[in-house]
Amino acid sequence: MSNVSLSTSGEAAATGEVPGRDVLGAVPALALGTFAVGTDAFVVAGFLPELAADLGVSTATAGQAVTVFAAAYALLSPVLATLTARLPRRRLLVGALLGLGAANLASALAPTFGVLLVSRVAAAAAAAAFTPNAGAVAAFLVRPERRARALAVVVGGLTVATALGVPLGGLAGQWTGWRWALGAVAGLALLVAGAVSVLLPHLSGNPRVPLRERLAVLRRPAVRAILPLTVLGMAAAYTVYAYSVPALAAVGLTAGDTAWALGLYGVGAVLGNLAAGLVTDRLGGVRVLAVGYVVMAAGLAGLGALAASGARVPVLVGVLMVAWGAGSWCQTPPQQHRLIAAAPGEAPLVVALNSSAIYTGIGAGTLVGGLTARPGATMMYATAAGLAVAALVYLLVTAGERTASS
Known part of the structure; x- marks a missing residue:
């Protein structure tokens, strides 16, 4: 070889x-x-x-x-x-x-x-x-x-x-x-x-490559504008995920039902990731992300509404789980696309930094989920949906800047 x-x-x-x-x-x-x-x-x-x-x-x-x-x-x-x-x-x-x-x-x-x-x-x-x-x-x-x-x-x-x-x-x-x-x-x-x-x-x-050189790309305004969105968006996606068993129990699912519900979340994740990869080049990262955050917020808000009302509608829970998964996992392709466009000569470094930002967001979201789990699942879902809306607002505010690539 x-x-x-x-x-x-x-x-x-x-x-x-x-x-x-x-x-x-x-x-x-x-x-x-x-x-x-x-x-x-x-x-x-x-x-x-x-x-x-x-x-x-x-x-x-x-x-x-x-x-x-x-x-x-x-x-x-x-x-x-x-x-x-x-x-x-x-x-x-x-x-x-x-x-x-x-x-x-x-x-x-x-x-x-x-x-x-x-x-x-x-x-x-x-x-x-x-x-x-x-x-x-x-x-x-x-x-x-x-x-x-x-x-x-x-x-x-x-x-x-x-x-x-x-x-x-x-x-x-x-x-x-x-x-x-x-x-x-x-x-x-x-x-x-x-x-x-x-x-x-x-x-x-x-x-x-010295660590200082790896992080030097953060001096670029465009990169600094784009990376926080990865953290915020993934925090929204994962505020509830680690607490899926009690959160899904609040919408009428038993512990045994959690597996199929998470499976539907995964189906949505795969579909969202594939769809984002296919359309980002044509529509631009900002539009794809905007749709993704709306879908994620809707899925999480819908689950929160079911938890608050006490309604038991398994079919609707399944649809909302797909929406939550799709909105969560459609983020990576357009974010990587925007980062590479912002620093084309340093693509490996910005992709690696985006990976770190993804896990930073997951950790932050899980921490927020732990804090909101005590008041109950409704609060957890509402907080996650609010973070998705905050990500949408941040995207729209920064997308018009010349420093941010679409």
């Missing part, structure tokens, strides 16, 4: 032939890795009450396990990109998956909530080391005409995890207990580590 080095600009400098069909088996393995990461990030939502009861904390407190994971990912992603730049890619990716597996085993065996939080930070560090590099490596494993397809396959692992991994994890938590569900994620991560170590060719590391 040939060697390929990946430069900091995102271009490949081949030291041999560009890999072809002999290494294509590595791309599905990397996608399975991102599926494991995506499942691990949010699987806790499916069994939060059981976890809270077992570890002797409130449901609102237990939800901070998601906050801690997201915050650690956001903070560690640029730091780890700098510290691990020179490592060979296979060693880095396999090591990250082994770390993810070990961290999830620690979570599954955690005797106290404090130990669980420490293990979630370790899992986030492993995820932050794996996900960005998996996408970059996939793009360079294949011939140029197949690179976009390979990247879509790997990134698609995260979206599929939202649609399938989290609901299945929730079912596993109900059937076998939350510890076994986290153990299954650990087993998947270790299995993928073995596959990547066998299938991935040697890929040398990159020159080290």
Whole structure:
């Protein structure tokens, strides 16, 4: 197998032939890795009450396990990109998956909530080391005409995890207990580590780019105007998500119904992501985002109205879950489009910063959700819908500035 080095600009400098069909088996393995990461990030939502009861904390407190994971990912992603730049890619990716597996085993065996939080930070560090590099490596494993397809396959692992991994994890938590569900994620991560170590060719590391240089792009007014929207929009999307079980109980669903409801959220997420990717080039990022925030706000407000009224309309809940998922996950393609247009020469850096902003928003939203969970689900839904409206207002205010790209 040939060697390929990946430069900091995102271009490949081949030291041999560009890999072809002999290494294509590595791309599905990397996608399975991102599926494991995506499942691990949010699987806790499916069994939060059981976890809270077992570890002797409130449901609102237990939800901070998601906050801690997201915050650690956001903070560690640029730091780890700098510290691990020179490592060979296979060693880095396999090591990250082994770390993810070990961290999830620690979570599954955690005797106290404090130990669980420490293990979630370790899992986030492993995820932050794996996900960005998996996408970059996939793009360079294949011939140029197949690179976009390979990247879509790997990134698609995260979206599929939202649609399938989290609901299945929730079912596993109900059937076998939350510890076994986290153990299954650990087993998947270790299995993928073995596959990547066998299938991935040697890929040398990159020159080290100082963290200060990575963050220098934030001096651009357009980038500074666009990134806060990612944080605000994802906070709106995830204020309720970690508390899905009690929030959905407020609209008449049992714990057993949560899996199909989250599955419908995932269907909406996939559809929203695909639709946004297809129409952003034609309509522009601002229009796509505006529609997305309206759809998200409507879905969350509708669920809040059902919770407040005490009405039991499962079909309507399903429709609103699809709307919530679609509005949440339609954000990433247009935001990346706007950021790349704002800093075309630094696309890899702004995409990485957007990833950190996504997890910052997820952590902030989960924190807000924990604070509003005590007054009740109606307040949680209303707060999330209000944040979606705030994101729409921020978008419309900043979109007219010359510093912001559509």
